[in-house]
Each structure stands twice: as C-alpha cells, then as structure tokens.
Amino acid sequence: MPRFDPHPQRRPALISGASSGIGTATARALAALGHPVMLGARRDDECARIAEKIRDEGGEAFAARLDVTDTQSVDEFVARGEEALGPTEIVVSGAGDLRVGRIHEMDPAVFAAQLDVHLSGAQRLVARVVPHMVRRRRGDVVLIGSDVVAAPRPRSGAYNAAKAGVEAMGHQMRMELEGTGVRSSIVRPGPTQTSMGMDMSAEDAGPLLEDWMRWGFARHPYFLRASDIAAAVTTCVTSPRGAHVTLMEVQPEAPLHEQTTKEN
Template structure:
C-alpha cells in the first residue's frame, strides 16, 4: 500500500482521541470509528466491564485503545484519566465530550434528585472534562497538530418537548457554551464543535421512567426510524477528518421523518 492509500485508509493516524460516555451508544460507536480511522483512542466511562469489551473489539479490528474507568461527576477522577492518557499515548488532540443522562419528567413532580443528576452530568460533568483536557488540547495546537473538542448536545436544546424541560435546558447550555468556546479557542487553532442529534436509539431511552415521556417516545417510534449510534459516529469522524483550517461549529443530525 502506497502512502496516499495509507492516508486515505487511516486519515486520523497519529491522532490521540478521548471519548467520554464510551461504554455504550454514541460513545462506543464513535470510539470504534475513530480507531478504525487510525486514531489511538482512550475510552472513558464508569462501567469498566463494558469498556474492556469495547477495547477488545477495537483491538480485534486492528485498532488501538485503552480503557479508563472514570466518573465525570468527580474532578479528581477525570484529572487522573487525563494524566493516564498522557502517560500511555501522549497528549490528546481530539476530545469527544459525550457523557450524559436523560431523565424526563413533569416539573410538578419536583424530582430534585433527577434534576441534579442531569445538571451534574450533562453540564458540570462536561465542564470537568473540559477543565482536565484543555491544557492538552491547547498544547497540541501550539505544536501544530489538528485539534478537536466535540461536545454532544441535542436538538432538545433548540426546541420544546413535553416533560424534557431540565434535560433540554442542560443541552441548551452545552450548545451555547460551545459557541462561546469556539470564539476563544479557535484563535488558538483548537476547533470546537457540537453535535445536536435528534432521536437516537441508545440506552438513554431505557433510563426514562416518567410515563408521559415513555408514551411520547413510543409514539415517535411508530412513525420515525430513529438514528443509530453509528449514524452519529459518522458525524464525529467527519468533523475530525476535515482540513485543519475548517471548523463546523454546529451539526444538527436528525432522523429524516423527525420534524422537530
């Protein structure tokens, strides 16, 4: 295989990627795709057994990955993960900030614990990852590398959905944060992007207990072919593979039949 063919086959060769929320769904699918494209991938999540299985699958397919058990609601845990990435692979130049939780419910039920859980994971957890990895990303950019910080938001951050008030608010935070960060970090050659998916067939829906939201999702499934995690992973791979001077700030990816 000549050099041109190698570049085409492994366009992310030499890059070091970090994927949070990697134990299932969009995170796992994205980790596989990034490894397939040649990146060394650190997969981060709480479920160690799932991560080990993911690393085995990536290795069996010819990729390179390490599993790091991490809780993004704990800054020390995230900081230790960031340090392990450096000692194992070197400094990261691609962070897919993807960990999150969706717990819809009626505001009148006043489930403060569920509100706190979504805010701590979707907002503060996202910030903890940024806090831990920004030094690596800015260093990589200063050294001339192509660098990406990709945040997982949601179409729910733009539109109104019944019983999704708190979740939607956390995702609106992610989207607006990303816009502001791009202004600051883009000048330093760090590309900052957000992906805002519509309905994706992932474990998140299995966490839903509120009947109104379960009915809404069930009705949607009757008329809409949901996105698959691999569909969103393709977007992650596309963003990372763009020319260094090109930054797509916001990508909305929806099932064809989902209007809003």
C-alpha cells in the first residue's frame, strides 16, 4: 500500500516573475505537462501574451499583474488565479531583478528594495498560499536560489544577501513543513542567460566582469538556458510523493575541449 496518495493529475501552478526568463520557461514546461499555470509579474502585458501562447498550444493559463513587494497585489493575484484555475498545488517563486555595485557605495534604499523583491516577495507568496496547502496535506513550493549563496560574487549589490536569505528560508520551511505533506525545494541556478541584468550599463558591466574574472568566476563562456532551470523545477515537483528533492544546483556544462590525436 502506498505511503502517500499520488499527486493529482491536474495541479494548478503559480509562477511569479513569469514575464520572462526562468519564470516564462517554467510556466511553459508545467503547462506542457498538463498543469494549469498562473503567470504573474509587474509586466502583466507580457504575461498575458505568454498565457495566450500557452492556450494556443492546448494548455490552460491565467495571467495578471503581480507585484511581490505589495501584499495586497499578492492577495489579489492569488484570489483571481485560484478562482480561474482552482487551488494552488505548486508555487514557483522566481520574481527578481538585479542592481549591481559595491555594497558600501550602494544607496541603502536600492539595497533594501532588492531584499524586498527577492526575499520578502517570496515570503509574501508562501504566507498567502502555503497554509491552504497544509490544510490539504500536499503541495510543492520551489524557491529559485542562486549559486552565489555558495560563492558570493563581488559588485553584486544586495543579490548575494537576498539569495542567501531565500535559500535559508527554504531550508527553514523544509523543517517547519515536515510531516505536513508540503515540500519545500530550492533550485539553485548557475550562470543563466536571462533578461535580468541585461539592462546594466557598460560602466557597471565592465568592472563587474573584471572582478568576477579576478576572483575566478568566469571559467568558460557558456551560460545555462532558462529552459534548463525549468527542467530542474519540473523534476522537483514531479518527483513522486514520498521523495523530496530539497536542493538542486544546475551549472552550465563547459565547451568541449578540442580533440588531439596522438601520432603512432
């Protein structure tokens, strides 16, 4: 006899930061598996466009504006999404942006805003959704962390601190949710090609890359694709009940070395 009831075939999934990058790729991957997806971001026009494409491909999708720094926005988004698609079974917290700079040179308000969107934003989502998961005795929470937690990068502003907080929160949730049927997982991307940080100026990017190289953070030029991280998320949430993927780090595979032939 199984120790747990299996996952429902239809699992509505809420994805924050769904207007681009990892969030978009995750929404499309989960929709392809037959799960309804709720796409939320401040750029709700982009979310609507992506949701329409998912529906055109035979999926089920809902899109609306979501500002994870605003508790009322979170509440309204979840209520509207669940009215359209049903109770949330999966939460993927991927909202974030990046402002680079040395910590001692950064405006404290900018630093605090980064913590708000990455860390407090994730907590607002789980505070709204997870209690209902606990009552149903099942659900998956996936927090998008970063390999900067294990290897902080210079000139990354508040990003290192924010992601360290996100991962600490995820580990804490795993302990607090033990025995409830709700799983807390962390997906930790390595260097990934997304729109985040792509708007930084050359004046910011140049010194940042120089420092990264000096500290050994640029071994090769290959980056992950957003779809690679989406694949990791789907691995976490499709793992059968009774198994819990708690932390998955994904790194880009290095380019192949040129083959050399030995003369006989």
